[in-house]
Amino acid sequence: MKLITRDSDYAIRAISCIAATKGLTSVRYLSQKLELPYPFLRKILQALTQGGLLFSIKGRGGGFKLAKPAKKISILEVSRVFQGKFILTEHTFKGKICPRFKVCKLKKQLDAIEKDLMFKLKKISIDSIIEKDENF
Amino acid sequence: MKLITRDSDYAIRAISCIAATKGLTSVRYLSQKLELPYPFLRKILQALTQGGLLFSIKGRGGGFKLAKPAKKISILEVSRVFQGKFILTEHTFKGKICPRFKVCKLKKQLDAIEKDLMFKLKKISIDSIIEKDENF
DNA sequence: ATAAAAAGATACCAAATAAGTATCAGTTTG
DNA sequence: CAAACTGATACTTATTTGGTATCTTTTTAT
Secondary structure (H helix, E strand, O other): OOOOHHHHHHHHHHHHHHOOOOOOOOOOHHHHHHOHHHHHHHHHHHHHOOOOOEEEOOEEEEEEEEOOOOOOOEEEHHHHHHOOEEOOOHHHHOOOEEOOOOHHHHHHHHHHHHHHHHHHHHHHHHHOOOOOOOOO | EEOOOOHHHHHHHHHHHOOOOOOOEEEEHHHHHHOHHHHHHHHEEEEEEHOEEEEEEEOOOOOOEEEOOOHOOOOOOOHHHHHHEOOOOEEEEEEOOOOOOOHHHHHHHHHHHHHHHHHHHHOEEHHHOOOOOOOO
């Protein structure tokens, strides 16, 4: 099982590339550079824009840029746009929350792990994964 | 997104129940006790048996029991039966491993998180989540 | 011996999600 | 005005998830 789905993966690459570029970056350029399907990448960048991670400028010569510094964009934020909240397990019972909810030892342990996972993914910023000498 | 899928979840409950029971436990009994669909649970228990977590005895009066002590069965093992290996991201590029594989900073960071996640899930044993006074 | 009660093995099915395409509308600039 | 962009939205297709159904084999109680 994967924790980072394909769209999140593509998104991370695209954002990395945009972060490493001065000025605006167009989807056309990105899809060629990263060798990713143009229409799919377009949908992804649109979602990132709606999610507040990118800022877009329409019209000829338009494109995308980061909505905030690369240091302040985390992997967690990116994945949330496509994957929603991470939940270790719904831990439901017949459609309702497990009746043992309050005392359930499993839930307690999983919650702790989940919290830690969030924290760690939050700490990985786009900035931290860009190779500074990278030739995008 | 969920880290523990429904079949893993059901499996954990079933194993917990089996662990808390002396002798053999049949699917019929389990499905009634846990109020889970019989045929689905059956498939799950069969998979657990093939995965080496349960031991089965056929024929009338037959059923399942743990293949090893509850202390030695971890949530990780159970989830592996249904979800395979946890992989934070395939991090592929056109079907191949990312060309920046060796140096990729993202992969390095995700690998560390993944390793830690595995470790933690491995440490949650079935034994640790059973309420000792539980009335299965 | 035979029927009931169990698991084994498979094949199938439906809904949801993932992955991707297509298209039309609006915007900006040369 | 047309070329090069994004916005919005509606498909389409493939895969995975969450099951069901059915037939076979094994064991035991009667």
